[in-house]
Amino acid sequence: MANQSNFFFDFPTLPKELIRAFKKSTDAAYKTFSREYGDYIETFFNPLLKFLVFWEKLLVATPWLVIIGVVCVFAYYGTRSYKIVIGIIISFFFVGYMGMWEDMMESMGFIIVATIMAIAIGIPTGVWMSKSNRAQAVITPILDFMQTLPPFVYLIPVVMLLGIGKIPGLISVIVYAIPPMIRLTNLGIREVDREILEAADSFGATPWQKLTQVQFPLALPTIFAGVNQTIMMALAMVIIASMIGVKGLGQEVLRAITNQYFTLGMLNGLAIVILAIVFDRISQAYGKRIQKHRSGDAI
Amino acid sequence: MSSDNKIEIRKLYKIFGPNPLPLIDKVDNGMSKDQLLEEHKHVLGLSDIHLDIPNQSLQVIMGLSGSGKSTLIRHINRLIEPTSGEMMVDGQDVLTLSQNDLLDFRKNKTAMVFQKFALLPHKTVLQNVSFGLFIKKFEPVEAEKQSMHWIDRVGLLGFEHRYPQQLSGGMQQRVGLARALANDPDILLMDEAFSALDPLIRKDMQDILLELQSELKKTVVFITHDLDEALKLGDNIAILKDGSMDQEGDAVNILLNPKTEYVRKFVEDVNRSRVLKAKNIMQNSSEISKDLMNGQSMKVKGDDVIEKFIDRVVVDKPTLVEVLGEDGSAIGYLSAERLSEILRK
16 A cells, blocks of 8 residues: 555656656756856956956945945935935944944945946847837746746856856846846837827937937836836845855845844844835936926926 | 929828738729728728829818828828828839938928827927937037027927926927928928817917918928818818828818718808808809999908908998909909808808
């Protein structure tokens, strides 16, 4: 009875040996691939690493007063609200006072680089998608896949290929954070009023003139919503990426989990929330500013 | 081709759908729009359109919604590709132009004004008006100078740094008109340009257009669904129904000799005394009996509409109305019988 399989209760599966062989051979093939090409790929990403290190060093080396000043100028220019500026000053002081300044700067540099890369890749991809229905048909399922695959799963091949470190971390953050950038660029451009495009056509505008003069500017508010979402997702992913060697606030959170340091975890978590709110408020304010022509008020 | 026609449209067909070419013959053999849709799932846009538009004239194309008038005007600058036919502008078939030549054609020959204005909401009035010049890569200083001239001409001076959304509908369409004129096109395409405006604003815009046209002498193609507007603006009127041309001619001709039931219904409610001018309906001396010639007569100007002198005719009861030309000499006559015949519907 024990050896007799019951069709209705045990799901019919491949023999265990076959599954093991399948997993083994796939892993072996991938390992061979990464041993063979890992170095090339690392060299390929070297400029990205330099760019990332440059930002991290810049932010860490800059005097904290200057950083707070610059962030406040950005925040004021974006929001025109003293309340938000004062809030930023207080919360940044809190983070620094609790000894998390350097970690926060590292995370900030990481997020800035990840966001710049996501924009640099995401906007052209989104534009391409908006121009070609075929591109849209191919890219949309890929984006769905990227967004639903648990982030832990795609950490594995990245780590196998590039080992533990900043670059694999950065790549996984970009992969995780880029879909809204692409989607909303595509959506924003496709949403532009057909009559306005027709007007541009009637004046003999070339496709490039239409894109730069009409479609892109009119899509900007939507694109900025994408930038905002990308930043938020990068922030969320920074914690997970710390598992593969990304320094900063996430690493402290990870240390807190493994050692059951509740207060350490809370404090670093709070610092991440502060960073998120600052980035969110500033980027949203810029998004709204772009839409000033939509209001009926005199300017 | 005759040199005084700016635009000549020949055998133009447009059938919307995946495989329209084979259906042209069926349409030619009398298949109706409804039949085409039902049996072949294709929509008839235009069918066998012929139209000559003289240089510097104002051609109105009229029809109800779905009649194909907006489709027709978009063939002139080829925003819509036809299924077959010719669209000659200055002796050149627009439909055979290469993509680059087509862009040049649109930059230099035509400009369009849209029903819903289609202004660029993120650009100021000045930037909107100079949009065509920007596309043509004009020097910014020169573009601004020309644009300001047209902003002034449409009465929007002082608003050049506002955004379209801050302006009323009428003002927005003035921007649309200035944007088209700043391009200095030979041909002005106006797609229901005034239909979205309030009646009073609409009248203002019609007057602005007529005033500008008397000076600029562009070739204007004006789409409307409003007969009063058509009669007021058009040197010539073409009436479309279900994608076919029902009748074409000047206002008087259409008003006095409607060819089809559709046109008759259109002109039924028109106040003739407000549209027809004395010179449109006058008779020559041979049509007038001697008795009337010798009776008591009254003088009116040829350009006066009936409404302007009918009260005097009723009160003074002249035996004959003498119609005067611009130089003050008699160019024709109107008998009381003729007047009452015209005014009787």
